[in-house]
Amino acid sequence: xxxxxxxxxxxxxxxxxxxxxxxxxxxxxxxxxxxxxxxxxxxxxxxxxxxxxxxxxxxxxxxxxxxxxxxxxxxxxxxxxxxxxx
Numbered sequence: 726x727x728x729x730x731x732x733x734x735x736x737x738x739x740x741x742x743x744x745x746x747x748x749x750x751x752x753x754x755x756x757x758x759x760x761x762x763x764x765x766x767x768x769x770x771x772x773x774x775x776x777x778x779x780x781x782x783x784x785x786x787x788x789x790x791x792x793x794x795x796x797x798x799x800x801x802x803x804x805x806x807x808x809x810x811x
Contacts, residue, residue: 735780738773743784744778746785749785749809750784753784791806
């Protein structure tokens with residue numbers, strides 16, 4: 726749930742334009758919704774807008790970390806966050 730809220734806040738802070746990672750950002754949020762169900766945002770958002778390249782950097786770095794974790798799963802995931810390509 727923390728990841729879902731974090732990625733949602735990042736998406737809002739860059740106006741849903743995360744440079745080359747915009748599609749990956751939407752796919753990530755959809756996959757997390759698939760895992761968790763829709764989660765309403767709670768708490769304050771980010772005060773300042775974020776540059777789209779900064780959001781892309783964070784998202785692409787997260788995908789690299791997820792790929793490392795995915796290798797440690799006993800079976801390949803069929804759906805949700807860990808089934809995302811990357």
